Amino acid sequence: MKAIDYIILILKGIGIGAANVIPGVSGGTIALLTGIYERLINSIKSFNLHSLKLLLQGKFKEFCKVTDFYFLLSIIIGLIISTISLSKILIYLLDKHPIATWSFFFGLVLISCFYIIIEIKKWNISTIISTLIGVSIAVYVCLASPSETPETWWFIMICGAIAICAMILPGISGSFILVLLVKYEYIMKAIGDLNISILTLFIIGAVIGIVAFSHILSWLLKKYYKQTMALLTGFMIGSLLKIWPWQIILEGSGDKAISHPILPHVYQNIRGLEPQIGTAILFAILGIAIVVVLESKASKNIKSKKENEIL
Numbered sequence: 001m002k003a004i005d006y007i008i009l010i011l012k013g014i015g016i017g018a019a020n021v022i023p024g025v026s027g028g029t030i031a032l033l034t035g036i037y038e039r040l041i042n043s044i045k046s047f048n049l050h051s052l053k054l055l056l057q058g059k060f061k062e063f064c065k066v067t068d069f070y071f072l073l074s075i076i077i078g079l080i081i082s083t084i085s086l087s088k089i090l091i092y093l094l095d096k097h098p099i100a101t102w103s104f105f106f107g108l109v110l111i112s113c114f115y116i117i118i119e120i121k122k123w124n125i126s127t128i129i130s131t132l133i134g135v136s137i138a139v140y141v142c143l144a145s146p147s148e149t150p151e152t153w154w155f156i157m158i159c160g161a162i163a164i165c166a167m168i169l170p171g172i173s174g175s176f177i178l179v180l181l182v183k184y185e186y187i188m189k190a191i192g193d194l195n196i197s198i199l200t201l202f203i204i205g206a207v208i209g210i211v212a213f214s215h216i217l218s219w220l221l222k223k224y225y226k227q228t229m230a231l232l233t234g235f236m237i238g239s240l241l242k243i244w245p246w247q248i249i250l251e252g253s254g255d256k257a258i259s260h261p262i263l264p265h266v267y268q269n270i271r272g273l274e275p276q277i278g279t280a281i282l283f284a285i286l287g288i289a290i291v292v293v294l295e296s297k298a299s300k301n302i303k304s305k306k307e308n309e310i311l
Contacts, residue, residue, distance in 0.1 A: 006074045012036055013078020020079070020174050021086050021188065022108065027174065030294070040075065043068040044210055045218070087191035094185060102245040103280035107287025109176060109236060109243060115295050116233045120226050127230040134234020138180070139241060149182045153201050159183045160202040161209025165217060180239055245280050 012034040020027040031037035046067045054063040064070060093101040120127060149155060159181050163174040178184040190198040220228045246264050264277050 001070070006070070009036075009071060009074035010078040010081070013075035014082040015078070016075065017079035017082030018086060021083055021090060022105070022175060036075070039068065039071065041218075043072045045215065047211055083191055084194075087188040091185060091188050091192060099245045099276045100279050100283045102243050104283040104287040105176075105179075105243045106240065106245060107284035108291055109240060110284070111288040111291045113233055113236045113240075115291070116229055116236070120229055120233070122226070123230075124226075127226050130227045130230035131234035131237075134231040134236075135238035136234075138235045138238025143241065151186070156183075156198060156201040157205030157208070159187065160205025160207075161213070164206035164209045165213045176236070176239070176243075179242055 012030075015034060016027040016030045019030045028037060031040050051063055051066050054060075054066060090101075159178060162181070163177045165174075175184060178187055187198070187202060189195075190202070264280075
């Protein structure tokens with residue numbers, strides 16, 4: 001590969017990284033859009049005992065070939081660049097413009113649910129039950145779970161493991177998972193401040209998660225694709241409560257805030273502020289429009305690839 005090819009891969013990694021830090025946008029969707037999804041998954045799955053053995057034996061050239069290492073490294077460099085550069089911006093927006101920002105996220109997740117639903121195509125009893133289970137779990141998590149989750153080393157690693165698995169699925173946002181785990185702002189702040197101890201734990205968890213669960217996810221999607229996607233859809237639908245733009249803050253702030261979703265007019269009465277309905281609708285539509293454009297282009301890429309394979 002030429003130097004320009006690696007630069008292009010880094011730019012694609014930047015796009016995937018930008019998607020991964022925004023709740024509701026899937027890095028997997030961007031990977032599909034840029035035509036590297038299949039190669040990315042294959043590269044990740046190639047990190048196994050065989051490739052580890054090659055590395056330990058000092059056969060670095062063979063290791064790089066088996067794992068498509070330089071391709072993956074280019075993507076990772078792009079991910080790091082965009083994640084660090086965007087984290088501080090998002091923390092600022094969440095602090096200074098919460099309704100507009102959460103409305104944007106709400107629109108992203110809402111339309112993403114729609115695209116996952118139409119991906120299932122044929123519905124039956126098992127998919128309906130799976131969806132209802134997902135909705136029930138998410139609603140319970142949003143309303144009944146504590147507003148503050150542990151900041152211990154093992155929980156940060158769990159967050160990394162779960163989030164990275166979501167990031168490789170088209171339509172599922174890893175950052176959205178962090179929102180549900182009440183660790184989105186916490187991790188974004190750690191990235192912005194370059195908190196090495198927290199980021200190291202998160203990355204270790206992500207590596208363990210991607211190695212351990214990529215094969216499990218692959219198997220589930222192969223054997224129980226509709227049921228798995230239906231469960232994820234239900235989970236995302238129920239979880240919309242978590243990113244509803246109008247929340248009453250009962251105690252604390254940021255990730256540690258105890259909050260409950262309320263209606264805009266209640267927000268106005270409680271806070272004595274304008275509900276910003278027009279702003280919320282505008283940014284929600286913007287979020288919806290972005291996902292529609294991305295999904296449309298990704299679908300065209302897939303269709304074009306299939307036509308080329310037939311030819």
